[in-house]
Amino acid sequence: MNLIVLLKMVPDTVEELNVASDGKSLDSEYLRFKLNDPDEHALEEALLLKERVGGKVTVVALDAPEVDDVLFMALAKGADRAVKIPADQASLGTVATARMFATFLASGGGQITPDTLVLPGSQAIDDLEGEVAAYLGEALSLPYVGVVSSVSPVNGKVVVLKEFSGGMRGEYEVTLPAVLGIQSAEKPPRYVPVAKVRAVMKSAKIETADIAPPELAKALVVERMYKPEAAGRAQMLEGTPEDIAARIAGLLTERGII
Amino acid sequence: MSAAILVLVEHLKGTLADITFEMLGVGRQIAAAQGGQVHAVLLGKDVNALAARLGAADSVLLADEPNLEQPSAEVIVPLLQQLMAQKQASLVLLGGTNASFGLGGQLSARMKVPFVNFCKGARVEGGSLVLTSQLFGGKILSDVKLADGKGIVSVYPGAFPAEAGRSDKTPPVEKVAVPPGSPKVVFKRFVEPDTSDVDITKQSVLVAVGRGIQSQDNVQLAEELAQSLGGVVCASRPVIDQGWLPLSRQVGKSGMTVKPRLYLAFGISGAPEHWDGMQSSECIISVNTDPKAPIFDGSHYGVVGDAVELIPLLTDRIKAKKG
Numbered sequence: 001m002n003l004i005v006l007l008k009m010v011p012d013t014v015e016e017l018n019v020a021s022d023g024k025s026l027d028s029e030y031l032r033f034k035l036n037d038p039d040e041h042a043l044e045e046a047l048l049l050k051e052r053v054g055g056k057v058t059v060v061a062l063d064a065p066e067v068d069d070v071l072f073m074a075l076a077k078g079a080d081r082a083v084k085i086p087a088d089q090a091s092l093g094t095v096a097t098a099r100m101f102a103t104f105l106a107s108g109g110g111q112i113t114p115d116t117l118v119l120p121g122s123q124a125i126d127d128l129e130g131e132v133a134a135y136l137g138e139a140l141s142l143p144y145v146g147v148v149s150s151v152s153p154v155n156g157k158v159v160v161l162k163e164f165s166g167g168m169r170g171e172y173e174v175t176l177p178a179v180l181g182i183q184s185a186e187k188p189p190r191y192v193p194v195a196k197v198r199a200v201m202k203s204a205k206i207e208t209a210d211i212a213p214p215e216l217a218k219a220l221v222v223e224r225m226y227k228p229e230a231a232g233r234a235q236m237l238e239g240t241p242e243d244i245a246a247r248i249a250g251l252l253t254e255r256g257i258i
Numbered sequence: 259m260s261a262a263i264l265v266l267v268e269h270l271k272g273t274l275a276d277i278t279f280e281m282l283g284v285g286r287q288i289a290a291a292q293g294g295q296v297h298a299v300l301l302g303k304d305v306n307a308l309a310a311r312l313g314a315a316d317s318v319l320l321a322d323e324p325n326l327e328q329p330s331a332e333v334i335v336p337l338l339q340q341l342m343a344q345k346q347a348s349l350v351l352l353g354g355t356n357a358s359f360g361l362g363g364q365l366s367a368r369m370k371v372p373f374v375n376f377c378k379g380a381r382v383e384g385g386s387l388v389l390t391s392q393l394f395g396g397k398i399l400s401d402v403k404l405a406d407g408k409g410i411v412s413v414y415p416g417a418f419p420a421e422a423g424r425s426d427k428t429p430p431v432e433k434v435a436v437p438p439g440s441p442k443v444v445f446k447r448f449v450e451p452d453t454s455d456v457d458i459t460k461q462s463v464l465v466a467v468g469r470g471i472q473s474q475d476n477v478q479l480a481e482e483l484a485q486s487l488g489g490v491v492c493a494s495r496p497v498i499d500q501g502w503l504p505l506s507r508q509v510g511k512s513g514m515t516v517k518p519r520l521y522l523a524f525g526i527s528g529a530p531e532h533w534d535g536m537q538s539s540e541c542i543i544s545v546n547t548d549p550k551a552p553i554f555d556g557s558h559y560g561v562v563g564d565a566v567e568l569i570p571l572l573t574d575r576i577k578a579k580k581g
């Protein structure tokens with residue numbers, strides 16, 4: 001199979017996020033970036049498919065801080081080809097990003113063959129304009145399913161599971177080529193030792209594909225960005241860990257739980 | 259300006275989802291401010307009986323056909339596209355749920371109108387519709403203005419009152435036909451969740467662990483605490499995805515919705531997709547190293563601290579109390 005995984009860097013929300021002085025964007029000074037969680041699962045699912053049925057895994061990303069490390073990590077895990085599109089991801093919205101990927105895939109760079117699966121992560125935490133996978137399906141006129149947690153090739157098609165609520169999943173049969181928004185892989189994403197990534201950095205290359213950004217960078221104009229007001233703020237318990245354990249045990253006794 | 263609003267009705271296995279009423283409520287609110295009608299779009303297999311409960315809409319546009327069980331985007335999107343034109347709709351409201359995932363982007367691309375994701379608030383300001391979205395796992399809000407009132411909006415579950423969208427009126431029903439096509443994505447069947455494990459929705463005490471628990475060994479610490487409390491362990495998605503606990507223990511948007519008497523959250527940030535599944539718990543106590551973690555905003559009690567350190571201390575205390 002021709003497996004194309006799209007990777008996106010997102011701000012790490014473990015760090016504090018602040019609004020920039022323009023009041024309309026994130027303050028980038030102290031932002032730390034990490035690979036979008038579902039994208040890591042998309043990569044894993046692609047690698048699992050390659051192991052099961054053979055094929056080639058290509059990873060593609062727009063330019064963003066620390067993206068080279070992530071592309072090398074993907075190669076170290078078993079991807080065959082890594083491509084960077086040198087356009088600043090932060091200035092592009094989802095719609096523009098999807099158009100750039102569509103251009104890449106329609107050009108010689110990507111090539112949609114009859115056995116192609118395009119695998120972006122299901123969603124990212126900053127997808128104000130929607131999910132890349134859905135736009136991409138539309139732009140490439142390919143079938144699309146999102147929130148996918150399992151992909152099995154059967155008779156030239158794939159059978160996928162899409163998550164609903166309450167642990168319920170729906171089984172769909174999808175004709176190839178197709179775009180699948182991956183929510184989680186069938187196995188936890190594999191770990192790759194740093195030494196292996198370092199070795200790959202020396203031996204492998206990241207290709208670049210120059211693609212001009214579309215005229216309209218963002219479909220939506222943000223008027224204001226701000227932090228939510230703490231609505232019903234918790235009553236904070238303070239003290240040494242021992243004190244706190246005692247307080248919680250006390251609360252549970254009061255409530256008749258113990 | 260007065261133009262129609264379409265609401266895509268959500269239902270699963272013969273039951274209307276709360277999000278349907280939440281959307282009808284916002285739809286009514288916007289229509290009250292701007293004028294125009296609200297149409298509920300109901301499609302599926304054997305769903306016509308559901309129409310009677312959609313009285314908050316001015317009309318129900320119904321497509322009830324055998325091949326419409328859980329249709330994919332390639333069936334729904336062209337239908338919505340056609341209805342937008344027919345009803346001169348400027349606004350389409352979709353559920354921000356897994357079921358409706360991705361429809362908005364595709365419809366927006368076709369209709370060349372913007373799509374707004376994660377919408378938690380809507381108000382009409384100086385004749386324009388201003389929508390508030392929740393980004394970065396609930397840490398940031400953003401306001402966007404739909405200057406000409408046109409857009410496709412994904413409505414965040416639980417953000418608007420469902421009561422506002424319920425009515426005893428009987429709405430007029432208009433049959434609509436789904437545009438023909440040969441779908442490349444075909445629904446086969448539902449795969450029910452594994453029920454061999456404990457049912458976390460029936461527990462009165464839940465000890466929940468998130469990524470902050472750091473390792474599978476530490477999940478064991480939480481197991482011991484849960485045992486001392488007569489409860490069970492559940493988790494946020496990353497813990498399940500790591501394979502540290504089975505899928506049956508996942509709380510949230512894709513997992514279970516729980517309402518225990520006690521929800522102890524250890525190392526969970528409180529992302530909206532998790533909050534979805536546990537917000538109605540009677541007592542929420544959260545432990546997180548980050549004093550600004552969104553989970554504290556909705557918890558009853560909070561502790562800024564290391565979960566891994568606190569859990570065994572708490573287990574000892576509880577065992578001591580129980581004697």
Ligand SMILES: Cc1cc2nc3c(=O)[nH]c(=O)nc-3n(C[C@H](O)[C@H](O)[C@H](O)COP(=O)(O)OP(=O)(O)OC[C@H]3O[C@@H](n4cnc5c(N)ncnc54)[C@H](O)[C@@H]3O)c2cc1C
Nearest residue numbers: 468469470494495510511512513525527531532546547565
């Ligand atoms: C379509 C879709 C469906 C989803 N469905 C679900 C779902 O059903 N359920 C779900 O949970 N998520 C779901 N998610 C994922 C969700 O968006 C979040 O990514 C997830 O809930 C985050 O889990 P977390 O809080 O454990 O991890 P993180 O957000 O990474 O938070 C970890 C927290 O641990 C804290 N921490 C770190 N170390 C410690 C320590 N030693 N002690 C105490 N605290 C510590 C950190 O400060 C941080 O707040 C879904 C996402 C999508 C896109």
